[in-house]
Amino acid sequence: MAGPQTRDRLVSTRETILHAALKVVGEQGVGGLTNRRIATAAGVSLGTLTYHFPSQTALLREAMLLFVEEETAKLTGFVDAYREQGLSIEQAASVVEQVIAQLPFGTDELGAHELYLQAARDPGLQDAAARCFAAYDELALVILRTLGVPSPERLTGPVVALIAGLQLRRLATGDDGVGVALSLMMLVRGAS
Numbered sequence: 001m002a003g004p005q006t007r008d009r010l011v012s013t014r015e016t017i018l019h020a021a022l023k024v025v026g027e028q029g030v031g032g033l034t035n036r037r038i039a040t041a042a043g044v045s046l047g048t049l050t051y052h053f054p055s056q057t058a059l060l061r062e063a064m065l066l067f068v069e070e071e072t073a074k075l076t077g078f079v080d081a082y083r084e085q086g087l088s089i090e091q092a093a094s095v096v097e098q099v100i101a102q103l104p105f106g107t108d109e110l111g112a113h114e115l116y117l118q119a120a121r122d123p124g125l126q127d128a129a130a131r132c133f134a135a136y137d138e139l140a141l142v143i144l145r146t147l148g149v150p151s152p153e154r155l156t157g158p159v160v161a162l163i164a165g166l167q168l169r170r171l172a173t174g175d176d177g178v179g180v181a182l183s184l185m186m187l188v189r190g191a192s
Helices: 004-028 035-042 046-052 056-083 089-102 107-121 123-146 156-173 180-191
Strands: none
Touching (some): 004 035, 004 046, 004 056, 004 107, 056 107, 056 123, 089 156, 089 180, 107 123, 107 156
């Protein structure tokens, strides 16, 4: 039976591999993903990689879920920091715009978008993608409830779609995200 240090090392190795996979996907795209590239980026042997992840679908699924878990934790921290301040919708939209502008947009984030697109081609990833968007929906629901938006359940999907679309636009065009606050206010106010 593995002791606590062995389990911690195994978890650390798995997470290192998952972050390396996101980096490779972000740099090369899913088509450029190879076990050798992942192992090199993670600093592990091919045997270690295949011990932890018997298939690339399993690896990609876990990488997607790890990314969203970390992203959701980071964004939940932002929500918690403002929860007690009683922000208006305008103030909250401005905060969201500032947060989006400050979020790093590197190879991990690009890798996650690549994986969402890959999920459209690979049914083995669709459950993980659905779980990712469910986490974003839940976070949006918490924010909308905190703001006192009526029937916030109706808006969670559209808010997440708006932000994801604006992030994709930022990725594709280099646009710095200007207009997020106005777009969010229009969506929320139009639905109220």
